[in-house]
Amino acid sequence: MKAVTFASAGLAIVAGAHAYNSKLDQQSNVTAMNLTGTHGPERPLAHLTPTTGWMNDPNGLFYDNETATYHAYYQYNPNDNVWDLPLFWGHASSKNLVTWEDHGVALEPMDDESGAFSGSIVIDRNNTSGFFDNSTLPGQRIVALYTENSNVSESQFAAYSLDGGYTFDYYEHNPVLDINSTQFRDPKVFWHDETERWIMTLALSQEYKIQIYTSENLTSWEFKSNFSHHGILGYQYECPGLAKVPVIHDSPSNVTLHGNNSTMNATAQTNSSSVDHKWVMFISINPGAPMGGSFNEYFIGDFDGETFTAQDAATRVVDHGKDFYAMQTFSDAPNNDVLGIAWASNWDYAAYVPTEDYRSSMSLVRNLTLRPYSPNPETTEFTLYSEPILNYTQLNTNQSMHKTSLELNSEESVSYRLGKSPQGLLEFSLEWKVNSSALTSKHEFADMSLYFQGAEDDDEYLRLGYEQNAAAFFLDRGNSEVDFVNENPFFNNRVSQNIEIYKIAEDGLPIFKVRGIIDRNIIELFFNDGSSTSTNLFFLSEENYIGTVEISSGVDNVYTILDFDVKQLSVKNE
Amino acid sequence: MKAVTFASAGLAIVAGAHAYNSKLDQQSNVTAMNLTGTHGPERPLAHLTPTTGWMNDPNGLFYDNETATYHAYYQYNPNDNVWDLPLFWGHASSKNLVTWEDHGVALEPMDDESGAFSGSIVIDRNNTSGFFDNSTLPGQRIVALYTENSNVSESQFAAYSLDGGYTFDYYEHNPVLDINSTQFRDPKVFWHDETERWIMTLALSQEYKIQIYTSENLTSWEFKSNFSHHGILGYQYECPGLAKVPVIHDSPSNVTLHGNNSTMNATAQTNSSSVDHKWVMFISINPGAPMGGSFNEYFIGDFDGETFTAQDAATRVVDHGKDFYAMQTFSDAPNNDVLGIAWASNWDYAAYVPTEDYRSSMSLVRNLTLRPYSPNPETTEFTLYSEPILNYTQLNTNQSMHKTSLELNSEESVSYRLGKSPQGLLEFSLEWKVNSSALTSKHEFADMSLYFQGAEDDDEYLRLGYEQNAAAFFLDRGNSEVDFVNENPFFNNRVSQNIEIYKIAEDGLPIFKVRGIIDRNIIELFFNDGSSTSTNLFFLSEENYIGTVEISSGVDNVYTILDFDVKQLSVKNE
Structure with missing residues (x-):
C-alpha cells in the first residue's frame, strides 16, 4: 500500500x-x-x-x-x-x-x-x-x-x-x-x-x-x-x-x-x-x-x-x-x-x-x-x-597548547594559533570554574565562548561554550559559508546541553569540564568525563581546517579557565 | 550552599x-x-x-x-x-x-x-x-x-x-x-x-x-x-x-x-x-x-x-x-x-x-x-x-486568501501579497498531498516551502514546509537581521517535526495538514488538527510584519496544495 x-x-x-x-x-x-x-x-x-x-x-x-x-x-x-x-x-x-x-x-x-x-x-x-x-x-x-x-x-x-x-x-x-x-x-x-x-x-x-x-x-x-x-x-x-x-x-x-x-x-x-x-x-x-x-x-x-x-x-x-x-x-x-x-x-x-x-x-x-x-x-x-577511544599510537601530535589559570574578562579575548598546516583533526580538553557572584547584572550575556576558527577563513568557525544564566553549554555550527549549512531547513545551527557540576573547587566554586574531538566535519563532545555527550556534524568550506582558537567572555571575572589543552593531530602513515 | x-x-x-x-x-x-x-x-x-x-x-x-x-x-x-x-x-x-x-x-x-x-x-x-x-x-x-x-x-x-x-x-x-x-x-x-x-x-x-x-x-x-x-x-x-x-x-x-x-x-x-x-x-x-x-x-x-x-x-x-x-x-x-x-x-x-x-x-x-x-x-x-482558541468575535479579517488545487513545480514559485498595512497577526491553514512516485532522483531536495516574508524587507522571512526524504515538517526562524537571532548561541534557527498522515486521498496519496497562527514574534503550529504542535518565537526587524507568502518546491509534480487559506487579522478596538 x-x-x-x-x-x-x-x-x-x-x-x-x-x-x-x-x-x-x-x-x-x-x-x-x-x-x-x-x-x-x-x-x-x-x-x-x-x-x-x-x-x-x-x-x-x-x-x-x-x-x-x-x-x-x-x-x-x-x-x-x-x-x-x-x-x-x-x-x-x-x-x-x-x-x-x-x-x-x-x-x-x-x-x-x-x-x-x-x-x-x-x-x-x-x-x-x-x-x-x-x-x-x-x-x-x-x-x-x-x-x-x-x-x-x-x-x-x-x-x-x-x-x-x-x-x-x-x-x-x-x-x-x-x-x-x-x-x-x-x-x-x-x-x-x-x-x-x-x-x-x-x-x-x-x-x-x-x-x-x-x-x-x-x-x-x-x-x-x-x-x-x-x-x-x-x-x-x-x-x-x-x-x-x-x-x-x-x-x-x-x-x-x-x-x-x-x-x-x-x-x-x-x-x-x-x-x-x-x-x-x-x-x-x-x-x-x-x-x-x-x-x-x-x-x-x-x-x-x-x-x-x-x-x-x-x-x-x-x-x-x-x-x-x-x-x-x-x-x-x-x-x-x-x-x-x-x-x-x-x-x-x-x-x-x-x-x-x-x-x-x-x-x-x-x-x-x-x-x-x-x-x-x-x-x-x-x-x-x-x-x-582515540588511539595515540596511531596519531601524531603536531602541535599542543596548554593553558592554566586564565581568568576571562570582557575587555580582551585570547587567541591561539594551533600550528601550521592544520589537517582538521584536533582534540581539546577544557575545565572551567564559574563565579556567578561576580555577575553584576542579569542583563549581561554571561558567556564563556571558544571560537574554533578556520585557518584559511576565520569568518567560518565553530563556537562553543557555556552561559551562566542558561546554566547550559552551547554549540553553534552555523557560522559557515557552505550552502548546505545556510539553506537546508533541517540542519539547525545550535544545540544546547545541560551539564552537571564536575566538582567543587577549594574556594567552593563549581567546576565544569568538556573534552572534544574535532575531525574535519564532525565534533564529538564528552562532558564531565562522558556523563553526557553531543555528536554533531559541521561543514566549513573545503580545506578550511580549524587553525585558531579564540576564547572570550561577555562578563568580567566570572570564568576562570583552569585547564585548557588543545592538540593538533594527524594520522600516522602506516 | x-x-x-x-x-x-x-x-x-x-x-x-x-x-x-x-x-x-x-x-x-x-x-x-x-x-x-x-x-x-x-x-x-x-x-x-x-x-x-x-x-x-x-x-x-x-x-x-x-x-x-x-x-x-x-x-x-x-x-x-x-x-x-x-x-x-x-x-x-x-x-x-x-x-x-x-x-x-x-x-x-x-x-x-x-x-x-x-x-x-x-x-x-x-x-x-x-x-x-x-x-x-x-x-x-x-x-x-x-x-x-x-x-x-x-x-x-x-x-x-x-x-x-x-x-x-x-x-x-x-x-x-x-x-x-x-x-x-x-x-x-x-x-x-x-x-x-x-x-x-x-x-x-x-x-x-x-x-x-x-x-x-x-x-x-x-x-x-x-x-x-x-x-x-x-x-x-x-x-x-x-x-x-x-x-x-x-x-x-x-x-x-x-x-x-x-x-x-x-x-x-x-x-x-x-x-x-x-x-x-x-x-x-x-x-x-x-x-x-x-x-x-x-x-x-x-x-x-x-x-x-x-x-x-x-x-x-x-x-x-x-x-x-x-x-x-x-x-x-x-x-x-x-x-x-x-x-x-x-x-x-x-x-x-x-x-x-x-x-x-x-x-x-x-x-x-x-x-x-x-x-x-x-x-x-x-x-x-x-x-x-482564537475568538473571531474579537478579530477583524482584513484580508483573506484561499487557494485550492495548486500543483507545485520547480520552475515557478507562487507569491501572494497578504493585504496592505499588515499588523503581524495571521492565521493560515494548509493541506497538501504528496506524490512520492513523482520523485525522479533521491538527490533532489524534495521540499514544499512556504516563505512568509516581511512586508518592509523580504530578506527577512519565516520558512516552513515539508520534505519528502526526511518525511518531516520544518520551520526555519533564522532568516532575520536581528542581532539576537544571529548571535545568541542558544537560539537555534531550525526545528523539525515528524507528522503522521492526516488522511488518504481518493487517488491513494497521503494528505497532511498544518494550521498556523503567527502573531508578530510567535508562531504556533498545529499539525493534523492538533495531534502535535510546535510553538516557537521568532524575531524580524521592528515593524517588518509578514506581508507576503511565497510557495515553492524543489521538485516537479510531487506536491499539490489542496487547500491554503491565509487571513490577515487585527484585533478589534474595544
Whole structure:
C-alpha cells in the first residue's frame, strides 16, 4: 500500500519485483580500495567512512581476538551516495580504531529490490550452529544475523564466514525467523552466560515493541517477551540492543559529589559490592526525536534471560547531539568492554550533507560504563558514561597548547594559533570554574565562548561554550559559508546541553569540564568525563581546517579557565 | 550552599536576609496600566504579555463563571524585564481570550529576597476552607495555593480573594505544607469529585518526584503518593499538573485511519463507550530538554484519588517547539473543558529575547482532548490534541486568501501579497498531498516551502514546509537581521517535526495538514488538527510584519496544495 510506506523515511518498500541479480561483481572496483588512501579534503581522518557510496547504521560489529582486529560492517549502497535499494553490508576492519581498511561488500540482498538490512555478528565458539568444523578457529566462527528486507516482508536471515568475516555463505534454510511482518528488523544477538543461550533483541518497529527471542543454535528462535512503549516513541523503534554494562561505583575523577540530601540511588540500586554489571536496553527512533529526526535512548534495568525489566520509567538519552543514531555494541570486545559505534548523521538531512565521493561517517568507538553522577544537588544515580577511544599510537601530535589559570574578562579575548598546516583533526580538553557572584547584572550575556576558527577563513568557525544564566553549554555550527549549512531547513545551527557540576573547587566554586574531538566535519563532545555527550556534524568550506582558537567572555571575572589543552593531530602513515 | 544553587537556572536562592518590605506600593504605576494600550511594535496582539517587566510561568488560571471572565496570573518581576527576586504573581483577565486587561500585582512574597512562586487557584464553592461567608458568591470563592520561596525553604502558602481575584488576603497560618525542602514547589490543586477531596500535585523537583496530597479544607494536606522517574528527567521536574481530559473516540476529521494491522489501542484502552475521560499528568523539565533548555512532557493513565498510574512508560511531548513551558490548565473552565496556557519561551535564552518594555508572552489558550491517531500504519492510540482558541468575535479579517488545487513545480514559485498595512497577526491553514512516485532522483531536495516574508524587507522571512526524504515538517526562524537571532548561541534557527498522515486521498496519496497562527514574534503550529504542535518565537526587524507568502518546491509534480487559506487579522478596538 503506497500510502503506508510513504512516511517511512529511508525505509520505503519499493513496489515491483525484479529478477535476482547479484550486485557483487559490479562492486569489485570498490572492494579493492583502501579507505585511508582516498580521504578527500572534507573526509574525517580518524572516523570510519565508506570509500565511496552511502553508509548508514553500523552492523555486525565484532572483535577478532585471533588477529586482534576490529570489524565493522554497515548499511551500504555502493552504487550511489544516497540510500537506495539494493542495500548491502559494507565491511571495514581496523587494528587501531583510528584507520580502517575497506573490504567492500560483505553481504548482499536476495535481489535488486531488496536490502540486507541491519543486524549483528556473534562468535559461535562452540559451533552451536553447526556451520563450522575444526578448520575454523573457535574465535573466528562468525555468524551474522540480519534482516532481509524484500518488498513483501522483513525476515531474519543468517550467514556465516569461514574466512574471518571477509566473505559469507548464506544459511540454506533462511529465514531463521519470520513472523509475516513488513516492520520487523535489526536483530542484535549475544550469548547469555547465565542461561547458556543466544539472545536476540529486535524491533517490531511500528508496534513500539522490542522483542526478545532465545536460541540454542542461532537458527531456531523462540519468542520470550516484549519490551514495549518505553521512552520517546516517535514514528518507530529501530536498532535495539541489550548489553551487560560494567558498573563502576566511583565517578571517574573521584569527584566530591555535592549536596547534603543526596539519595545515593547508585549505592541503593546495587545493594552489594558484588554486583558489577547492570543491563541496558538501547533503542533508536526515527523520525520523531524530540529535537527532530533521529536519536538514541536507553533504559537501565535487569535481564533474567527472557525479560528485560527497566528499573524505572525514565527516558535517558544516549547522545544529545543531532548526529548520533543506531548505536551498536561490539561482540567479543577485549576485556568484556562494552564498545559502541553509532552512525553520525540524522535522517532529517543525511542525504544532502555536502560530501561528494561518499556520504556519512561513524562516530568514534566509545567505551560504555555505568557510573554514579549527580544531575542536581539532591540526586545521585547511575548514568551511561561514554569514553571515546582515540588511539595515540596511531596519531601524531603536531602541535599542543596548554593553558592554566586564565581568568576571562570582557575587555580582551585570547587567541591561539594551533600550528601550521592544520589537517582538521584536533582534540581539546577544557575545565572551567564559574563565579556567578561576580555577575553584576542579569542583563549581561554571561558567556564563556571558544571560537574554533578556520585557518584559511576565520569568518567560518565553530563556537562553543557555556552561559551562566542558561546554566547550559552551547554549540553553534552555523557560522559557515557552505550552502548546505545556510539553506537546508533541517540542519539547525545550535544545540544546547545541560551539564552537571564536575566538582567543587577549594574556594567552593563549581567546576565544569568538556573534552572534544574535532575531525574535519564532525565534533564529538564528552562532558564531565562522558556523563553526557553531543555528536554533531559541521561543514566549513573545503580545506578550511580549524587553525585558531579564540576564547572570550561577555562578563568580567566570572570564568576562570583552569585547564585548557588543545592538540593538533594527524594520522600516522602506516 | 552556593554551589548547590548555582546550576538552578532562574531559581537560584539569593543568600542574605533583608527586612520585610512590601513592594505593592512601588508597583501602583503598573497596576493601573492596560495591556491593550501599550503594545509596542514587537508585542504580540492576541497573546498575553505583561505591560512592563518580566513574566514566566502561568499561575492560578481560572474561569469566573459569575462574570464570564478568564483570569490568568503569572510569575512576575515588575521591576525589570529579567527574572529576579522579589518575584510576584502578576494578574490579567480576559473575556475573549484575545485581549487581556492588566491588573498588576496580585500576590507578593514575604520579603525582597523571596518569591511568590508558581501555584494555582481553585474555586472553593462549598467554603471548605472557611475563608468565606455568604457575602462571597460560591463561584467567586477564590483560593490560591502557591510556593513561597525564601532563602531557606520552599513551602506552600494559601491566600484567598474576596473580590473575585483582584486582591488577596494571606492565610494567617501559612505555610499550609512544609516538608523542610528547598526544592518543593508549584502546587496545582483541583477538586476530585469521586473522593470529594482536594488533590494537590507538586514537584519535589530534584528528586524527580511528583507528589500527590489530599485535603478536605485546602489548608491541611496529607501525603498520598509519588509519581517518580517518568519521562525525560533533565535537571529537575517543575510545574506538574493532573487533569481529567475528555476522550473523543473519533479522530477530529473522521480521518480514515490507515493500515491493516492497526492495533486499535484506542478502543482497547477504554474498554467501553461509557469511559469518556482519561487522566493526564503533565510535567515540565528545565534545563535538560532533549532539544535544549525547557520543555513539557505528559503521561496518560488513571487516577484513583490517591495515586496516578501511567498506562505505559512512554514519554509524550506536549509541544515540539522550543518555546512552550510550564503549561497549566484552568480551574472551572466552561463545559469542563481542559484549557491550557504555557509560557512561550525557553530558559536557554528567555532573558535575552529582543523585546524592551516587557519580556515574554504566553501561548494561546488551548483546548486539550485525547483522540485516536495513527503515528504509523501499525498503531492507533490516544494522543493529546491541542486546539487553539482564537475568538473571531474579537478579530477583524482584513484580508483573506484561499487557494485550492495548486500543483507545485520547480520552475515557478507562487507569491501572494497578504493585504496592505499588515499588523503581524495571521492565521493560515494548509493541506497538501504528496506524490512520492513523482520523485525522479533521491538527490533532489524534495521540499514544499512556504516563505512568509516581511512586508518592509523580504530578506527577512519565516520558512516552513515539508520534505519528502526526511518525511518531516520544518520551520526555519533564522532568516532575520536581528542581532539576537544571529548571535545568541542558544537560539537555534531550525526545528523539525515528524507528522503522521492526516488522511488518504481518493487517488491513494497521503494528505497532511498544518494550521498556523503567527502573531508578530510567535508562531504556533498545529499539525493534523492538533495531534502535535510546535510553538516557537521568532524575531524580524521592528515593524517588518509578514506581508507576503511565497510557495515553492524543489521538485516537479510531487506536491499539490489542496487547500491554503491565509487571513490577515487585527484585533478589534474595544
